[in-house]
Amino acid sequence: MNRGGHVIWLGDVPFFYRVKCVKENVKDKILENVKSLPEFFKNKFSEIIVDNEYGTCFRDTVYYYHIGDDFSIRFIGYYTNYLEFLDLGSICYLTDKIDAEVSITGKLLEYDDKFMLRPVKLKGFKYTHLTYAKLQVPTCKGEYAGAWIREVGKGYFIRLYDSGVSNSGQVDKAIKLGMKIVSSLRA
Incomplete structure (x- = not known):
């Protein structure tokens, strides 16, 4: 990346x-x-x-x-950073999927998954979120993103479907969306 x-x-x-x-x-x-x-x-x-x-x-x-x-x-410590961009301590571990809003960026990219299960807390502008929700559960308070894009060096980490993929059609769709995002970012 x-x-x-x-x-x-x-x-x-x-x-x-x-x-x-x-x-x-x-x-x-x-x-x-x-x-x-x-x-x-x-x-x-x-x-x-x-x-x-x-x-x-x-x-x-x-x-x-x-x-x-x-x-x-x-x-190994609760606040472990991986690849200097993802802090596992900022992830909310929900027991059930919750409804999420699709962001303007998500709408422009035609992203349509409206659920979250393992969202990451939004901190400033580090992540370009495709979905988001404001959480008020005891362990997670604040704004969280389920699907997001993060620039890492000259590349990108694109996280889609944090609530899981359930069939091969959804995997195909996700790969096409991922390639569309990569193409958009290169332009």
Whole structure:
């Protein structure tokens, strides 16, 4: 992105999860170490531990917990910035989809998804939002964007459908929209 590449991201929180593979079979060791975590995180770590011809592949990061090289669990801090543009602490984790408004930019780009599930808090003009809503839930107060565009270096990170994609038609539509956005930004 810094040199002009673009990322079109469909679905949930960018960088919330990361997958790692190691040569040996460490599934039991990982499951033993995640036992002490709260249920939500325990489930997220164990959902994707796969033994295959490459060894064991697993999520090594789930929000603010990380499995280290020695397979111990460590807390990595709530306000973790990724790629110097996304602070996971500014994301609201809603339990149900909520209605969102499509912004003027979203309307110009013919963006039509009107729901949010994992919006990011709007801070100044860092994000060009395609959807937005004012939230007043106990854990999230203020203005949030579900779909957004962020300039990173000479490229762009484009987040679409934060409430998830449900079918291949929606994926096709999102790719076309992402390419339209990239074309517009290059002009």
